[in-house]
Amino acid sequence: MIVTRFAPSPTGLLHLGHAYAALFARQEAGAEGRFLVRIEDIDRSRARRELEAGIFDDLAWLGLAWEQPVRRQSEHMGDYRDALARLEADGLVYPCFCTRRTVAAEIADAGAAPHGTSTIYPGTCRTLSASERADRIAAGQAYALRFDSREASRRAGRITFTDAARGTIAVDPDVIGDAVIARKDVPASYQLAVVVDDAAQGVTLVTRGEDLLDATHVQRLLQAALGLPEPRYHHHRLLLNAAGERLSKRDGALSLKALREVGVTPVEIRKRLGFD
Numbered sequence: 001m002i003v004t005r006f007a008p009s010p011t012g013l014l015h016l017g018h019a020y021a022a023l024f025a026r027q028e029a030g031a032e033g034r035f036l037v038r039i040e041d042i043d044r045s046r047a048r049r050e051l052e053a054g055i056f057d058d059l060a061w062l063g064l065a066w067e068q069p070v071r072r073q074s075e076h077m078g079d080y081r082d083a084l085a086r087l088e089a090d091g092l093v094y095p096c097f098c099t100r101r102t103v104a105a106e107i108a109d110a111g112a113a114p115h116g117t118s119t120i121y122p123g124t125c126r127t128l129s130a131s132e133r134a135d136r137i138a139a140g141q142a143y144a145l146r147f148d149s150r151e152a153s154r155r156a157g158r159i160t161f162t163d164a165a166r167g168t169i170a171v172d173p174d175v176i177g178d179a180v181i182a183r184k185d186v187p188a189s190y191q192l193a194v195v196v197d198d199a200a201q202g203v204t205l206v207t208r209g210e211d212l213l214d215a216t217h218v219q220r221l222l223q224a225a226l227g228l229p230e231p232r233y234h235h236h237r238l239l240l241n242a243a244g245e246r247l248s249k250r251d252g253a254l255s256l257k258a259l260r261e262v263g264v265t266p267v268e269i270r271k272r273l274g275f276d
Contacts, residue, residue, distance in 0.1 A: 003034045005025060005037065007194075016273065018058075021207070039052055039071070061266055076200070083196050149178050152224065162232050
């Protein structure tokens with residue numbers, strides 16, 4: 001049985017891009033499959049319950065139905081702590097004391113970043129000694145926890161993932177680098193939470209936008225390190241605005257709420273998105 005999920009964050013209104021992702025996930029589950037909704041609300045400073053209610057209203061308006069209860073990340077922090085503890089015990093996590101400004105400066109000094117991106121962490125704190133890490137933590141220096149992707153890759157050996165649109169892809173630890181997987185006061189970032197959630201919910205097919213294709217590399221390494229099952233993937237096309245940019249929650253005119261208020265129907269939305 002195919003199990004898919006739609007996992008929005010309640011930090012803004014759903015827009016046409018979200019509608020496409022939700023309808024795509026439901027379609028890929030098939031008539032006999034299961035379609036789940038998950039609320040990704042780890043960021044408690046931005047997540048709002050009234051926006052969560054709006055998400056459910058918009059999805060129901062589109063004609064979608066999903067299984068209950070809905071999984072909320074904020075209710076499963078213990079799961080993320082357990083996963084993080086396992087990674088720490090296996091020596092695959094290290095504290096990073098770099099600020100975003102520091103990371104940007106180090107990348108600039110290096111001349112170029114791998115894969116042509118300026119956001120990959122260069123591993124500055126990976127080689128700090130245990131005593132230096134302990135001293136900095138004892139001194140109250142702020143830090144995040146990073147996943148040692150290269151070491152995880154070395155232990156896992158050659159692993160791959162299968163994308164329905166692209167075939168089999170070999171995992172490369174340097175596509176994302178040593179991603180932040182937790183912070184001092186939050187036991188998980190998106191990268192860790194999503195693999196724990198998908199395993200807990202029995203998701204067999206991860207459908208999401210092609211902008212998250214690169215993230216699959218580090219997520220597969222996390223799955224391997226934690227002994228979690230490997231789902232299949234389908235990274236679909238993105239909807240773009242008039243400027244050719246990916247739709248975002250800032251595109252208020254394209255929110256489902258705004259479209260509903262001017263009389264657009266679910267049938268029209270489905271047809272516009274290619275689900276008629």
